[in-house]
Amino acid sequence: MERLQGRARDYAWGGPEAIPGLFGYPPARGPVAEVWLGAHPDDSARVGVASSEPLFDPAQLYGIGEGAAVHEQTLEDFIASDPLRALGEDILEGYGSTLPYLIKLIAPTQPLSLQVHPSKAQAQEGFDAEEAAGISRSASTRNYRDRNAKPELVYALSSFEALVGFRTPRRIAEVIKGLRTPLAEKLRRMVLREGVQAAFSYLVSPETAPSSDRVVKLVEACAERDPEKSPSRRADAAVVSLADTYPEDPTVLASLLMNPVSLRPGEALYIPDGTVHAYRRGVAVEIMASSDNVLRAGLTEKHIDVPELLKIVRADAAPPMRIAPERVSPSTSVFYAPVEDFELSIVNLADANVWDSQRSEGPRTVVCLEGAVRIQAGGQTMVVNQGQAAFVGADEGRLWLRGFGKVVIAAVP
Structure with a gap:
């Protein structure tokens, strides 16, 4: 098990209060739109952080310790150092040495862009075309930053509008x-x-x-x-x-x-590829295939590429896909999206004397939203407090939890 620290994104549609305030921290010095807790190369989370560290980097949010050397290893590098151990044989065979999902906290205080995500085939074609054209992967005009699709699920922590x-x-x-x-x-x-x-x-x-x-x-x-x-x-x-x-x-x-x-706390919404959408406001956990491919049509100061968006948008009428959780135990409910890249478990613990067994396997990310939880896997034990997270490798086997609190667990079905 490895403690994780996420990477904050200061997009203009975020605010300084929502995500820090979720864990009792003061407002940040600038907008905090998202906190990434995955291994995407654009902004991988850190591993090996101290037990006292919060979910986000104080240097990013408050300017504390700016200029200090970053000694922690990235989750991306940690997985690459031994992908079989971290991911397991099945995922390594199906995805290569890449964590299939990306989990975030997201808190729009202003509307996100009117946007669409590509299918995997569209992403591969678009990525290869931009590579051939010599467009830098960090360029603001880049549409396709990787070759992956980006289906996503949003689990509301507050009232959430979209x-x-x-x-x-x-x-x-x-x-x-x-x-x-x-x-x-x-x-x-x-x-x-x-x-x-x-x-x-x-x-x-x-x-x-x-x-x-x-x-x-x-x-x-x-x-x-x-x-x-x-x-x-x-x-x-x-x-x-x-x-x-x-x-x-x-x-x-x-x-x-x-x-x-309109989502109430505890409700979830699934966004398949090709679906036009815009998140308006609220606080949520967002889980998706590990991708940062976004095609935008408006409501943003970022790069807009209408012709490319119109190539991939699905114009057929369809109701929003609300996903109902499956209750797998008295403490755990799981949101299964119709994809193979991710699932999201919600665990509510109310007895610190009883170990609660989780059925998920493979690589998992545990984020404590409330209270304090002791987690055990692979012969190791770790306490994860509110506003902290941990990565559990595939080789560590079954995950056990106990404590008083609420955690979310990202995993691969």
């Missing part, structure tokens, strides 16, 4: 009806006659996107519509909220085409 996938054409037309502006009527006719793909492409493509004054008028119409008479007050509110952050951006109107989703 926009996910497209509504049916008739439902979109119903939502838009009554917003008496020329742009609203154009969108309604386009959806019914040409389909959702045409309407979405019209809004997000720079060559066809409506002018800022037409966008503003439609946003105003959403704001002024009587909630009691609106066919979707949530759609109206989403447009207005997005426009507060991105005024005059035509892609805020894409939310009229999409399904609004």
